[in-house]
Amino acid sequence: MSSQSLESKYTEEQYSEVDQYQPATRTGKIANYVDQRVGGTGMVREFGRKVFPDHWTFMFGEVALYSFVITVISGAFLTFWFDPSMSSTRYDGSYVPLQGVEMSMAYNTALQLSFDVRGGLFMRQLHHWGALMFVMAMAIHMLRVFFTGAFRKPRELNWVVGCTLLLAGLGAGFTGYSLPDEVLSGNGLRIIDGMLKAIPVVGTYISFFLFGGEFPGDEVIPRLYSLHIFIIPAVILILIAVHLFMVVTHKHTQYPGPGRTERNVVGYPIGPVYAAKAGGFFFVVFGVLALLGGTFQINALWNYGPYDPSPVQAGTQPDWYIGWFDGLLRLMPGYIGGVPLEFVIPTPWGGNSVATPVLVTFIPITALLLGLFVWPWIESWITGDKREHHILDRPRNVPGRTAFGMAMMIWYFVMWAAASSDLIATHFSLSFNDVLIWLRVLFFAGPILTFIITKRICLALQRKDREIVLHGNEAGVIEMLPHGEFREKHTRVSDYELYTLVSYESPGVTAARPNAKGKVGLLEKSRVRMNRTFFEDRVEPVSREEYIEALSHDDHGTPAELPAGSVGAIESRKS
Ligand code: HEM
Numbered sequence: 001m002s003s004q005s006l007e008s009k010y011t012e013e014q015y016s017e018v019d020q021y022q023p024a025t026r027t028g029k030i031a032n033y034v035d036q037r038v039g040g041t042g043m044v045r046e047f048g049r050k051v052f053p054d055h056w057t058f059m060f061g062e063v064a065l066y067s068f069v070i071t072v073i074s075g076a077f078l079t080f081w082f083d084p085s086m087s088s089t090r091y092d093g094s095y096v097p098l099q100g101v102e103m104s105m106a107y108n109t110a111l112q113l114s115f116d117v118r119g120g121l122f123m124r125q126l127h128h129w130g131a132l133m134f135v136m137a138m139a140i141h142m143l144r145v146f147f148t149g150a151f152r153k154p155r156e157l158n159w160v161v162g163c164t165l166l167l168a169g170l171g172a173g174f175t176g177y178s179l180p181d182e183v184l185s186g187n188g189l190r191i192i193d194g195m196l197k198a199i200p201v202v203g204t205y206i207s208f209f210l211f212g213g214e215f216p217g218d219e220v221i222p223r224l225y226s227l228h229i230f231i232i233p234a235v236i237l238i239l240i241a242v243h244l245f246m247v248v249t250h251k252h253t254q255y256p257g258p259g260r261t262e263r264n265v266v267g268y269p270i271g272p273v274y275a276a277k278a279g280g281f282f283f284v285v286f287g288v289l290a291l292l293g294g295t296f297q298i299n300a301l302w303n304y305g306p307y308d309p310s311p312v313q314a315g316t317q318p319d320w321y322i323g324w325f326d327g328l329l330r331l332m333p334g335y336i337g338g339v340p341l342e343f344v345i346p347t348p349w350g351g352n353s354v355a356t357p358v359l360v361t362f363i364p365i366t367a368l369l370l371g372l373f374v375w376p377w378i379e380s381w382i383t384g385d386k387r388e389h390h391i392l393d394r395p396r397n398v399p400g401r402t403a404f405g406m407a408m409m410i411w412y413f414v415m416w417a418a419a420s421s422d423l424i425a426t427h428f429s430l431s432f433n434d435v436l437i438w439l440r441v442l443f444f445a446g447p448i449l450t451f452i453i454t455k456r457i458c459l460a461l462q463r464k465d466r467e468i469v470l471h472g473n474e475a476g477v478i479e480m481l482p483h484g485e486f487r488e489k490h491t492r493v494s495d496y497e498l499y500t501l502v503s504y505e506s507p508g509v510t511a512a513r514p515n516a517k518g519k520v521g522l523l524e525k526s527r528v529r530m531n532r533t534f535f536e537d538r539v540e541p542v543s544r545e546e547y548i549e550a551l552s553h554d555d556h557g558t559p560a561e562l563p564a565g566s567v568g569a570i571e572s573r574k575s
C-alpha cells in the first residue's frame with residue numbers, strides 16, 4: 001500500500017494498527033518497505049491493467065526498442081577501449097599485415113578491439129548488427145503504421161516523433177560507421193564533405209567548421225564521437241520515452257474484429273502475461289543478434305587500411321539506410337548532351353561555383369523526408385477525413401494510400417540499388433552505363449508503374465473479398481446434383497472472418513469546395529485531382545441487402561437463415 005494512500009485513509013492514531021497488517025514473508029516485508037517509500041503500487045496498477053491488443057505486426061516497435069538497448073549495452077563496452085583521436089600512431093597490434101603502418105588512434109583502437117581485446121570483435125559485431133536491426137525494425141514498424149493508417153488522428157504527433165526517431169537512428173548509424181577512421185568510413189565522410197560544399201555560398205564554411213579545417217582535418221572523429229555516444233543516444237532515449245508515453249495515452253489501435261469498436265481496446269492486460277511475453281521477447285532479440293554478431297562477419301575494417309583521401313575501394317557498400325544518398329549521387333548525370341551541369345557565377349572575389357549535379361540530389365531527399373513527416377496532414381487534406389480512428393485499415397481497403405506507399409518504397413529501392421550499381425554490373429556481367437541508364441528510367445517510371453499496379457492489386461483483392469463474403473470459399477468438393485450437373489461446394493466464412501472482410505468504408509470522390517468568394521482555387525483543384533486519383537476506382541462494400549440475398553440462395557449449400565452475428569458485422573461497417 002503506498003504512503004499516499006495510507007495518508008488519505010488513516011489518521012495518525014490508526015498508523016500503529018496498520019502496522020499489524022505487515023506481510024508475513026521477508027520478501028513481502030521488503031516489498032512493502034520499498035513501496036511505502038516509492039509508491040510504485042499505483043503505477044503498477046495503472047500500467048499493469050492497460051490492455052494491449054495482440055497482433056504479430058505490433059512486434060516491430062518492440063524489436064526496435066530491444067535492439068536499441070542492445071546497441072547501448074554493446075556500445076558502452078566499446079567505449080572502454082575505443083579512442084576517438086585522430087592523432088597519428090604506428091600500429092603494433094597482432095594483425096600482422098598492418099604492423100608498422102601509420103594510422104590514427106581511432107583506427108588503431110578499433111583494430112585493437114577486433115584482435116586484442118577479449119570479446120572485442122564479438123562486441124563490435126554485436127553493436128553493428130544491433131544498429132542494423134534497430135534501423136530495420138524502425139523502418140518496418142513505420143511501414144506497418146503507414147499501411148494500416150495508425151498515424152491518423154489522434155496519433156499524428158506520435159508519427160512525427162517516430163519520424164524524428166528514424167532520422168536520429170540514421171544519424172546514430174552514420175556517426176558510428178564513421179568512427180573507426182578507415183578507408184570506408186573516410187570515403188563516407190568525403191561524400192558528406194562534397195555534399196556540404198555544394199551548398200552555395202555557405203557550404204565551404206559549414207564543411208570548414210565541421211571538419212575543423214580543410215577536409216579531413218583532425219577534429220571530425222572526436223566531434224562525431226560526442227554526437228554518437230552521447231547526444232544522439234540521449235535524444236533517442238528521450239524520444240522513445242515520449243513515443244511510448246503517447247502510445248499509452250492514445251491507447252493502441254486494433255484490427256477490425258467482433259466486439260472491437262472505435263471506443264474500446266480488446267486484448268491482454270500488460271501484467272502479467274504481456275509483460276512476461278515482452279520480457280522473453282527481449283531475450284529472443286538479444287539471442288538472434290548475439291548469433292549474428294558471433295557468426296557473421298560485418299565491417300571487417302582490417303581489410304580496408306587507414307583512411308587516405310586518394311584510394312577508393314571497389315565493391316564496398318554503405319549500411320543499407322545510408323546507401324540511397326550515395327545512389328542518388330551516382331544517378332545524377334554530370335553532363336547533359338556534353339554540356340557540364342556545374343557552372344560558375346562570376347563574383348568580385350573570383351566566382352562562386354554551383355555544383356548542380358550534387359544540389360539536385362537534395363530535392364528527392366528533402367521530398368521523401370519532408371513528405372514522411374507531414375503525410376498524416378496531407379492524407380487528411382486529400383480525403384477530407386478529420387475524424388479519430390482507432391480501428392486499423394487492411395492495406396487493400398485503402399488502395400490509394402497503399403499504392404502511394406508502395407510507389408515511395410520502390411523509389412527508395414531504386415535510389416538504394418543505384419548505390420550498388422557497380423556490384424549489379426559486375427555480378428550480372430552487364431555494362432555499368434546500361435545499369436545506370438535503366439536505374440535512371442526506373443527512378444521516374446518505377447513509382448508511377450508501382451502506383452498503378454498496386455492499386456489494381458488492391459481493388460482485385462477487394463473484389464475477391466466481396467466474392468468470399470457473398471458466395472463463400474471454394475470447398476474443394478465437387479458434388480453431383482440429381483439432374484446430373486457437377487459443381488463445386490462453397491463454405492461460408494466464419495463470423496469472425498466476416499467481420500474482417502466487411503468492416504471498412506470505401507469513400508467515393510469528394511466534390512470541389514468553393515472558397516468564400518464562391519470560386520474553386522488552384523489548391524482545391526489539386527486536392528480534388530488527388531482525391532480522384534485515390535478514390536475514383538472503388539469496389540462497393542457488401543450491403544446488408546446483398547448479403548441477405550446471397551444467403552437466401554441455398555444453391556451454394558448454405559442455410560437460408562442468417563448465421564448469428566453476420567448481419568451485425570455488415571451493420572458495424574464504419575460507413
Ligand atoms: C526507436 C524507434 C521506435 C520505437 C522503440 C517504437 C516503439 C513503438 C512501440 C513499442 C509501439 C507500440 C507497439 C506497436 O504498435 O508496434 C509503437 C507505436 C507507434 N509507433 Fe513507434 N517506435 C519507434 C519508431 C517509430 C517510427 C519511426 C514511427 C513512424 C514514423 C513510429 C510511429 C508509431 C505510431 C504512430 C504508433 C502508434 C501505433 C498504434 O497505436 O497502432 N514509431 N512504437
Ligand code: HEM
Binds near residue numbers: 125134175176
Ligand atoms: C549509447 C549508445 C552508443 C555507444 C556508447 C556507442 C559506441 C560506439 C563506439 C565506441 C564505436 C566505435 C567502435 C568500433 O568501431 O570498433 C561505435 C561504432 C558504431 N556504432 Fe555505436 N554506440 C552507441 C549507439 C549506437 C546506435 C544507437 C547506433 C545505430 C543506430 C550505433 C551504430 C554504430 C555503428 C554502425 C558503428 C560502427 C561499428 C563498426 O566499427 O563496425 N551506435 N559505437
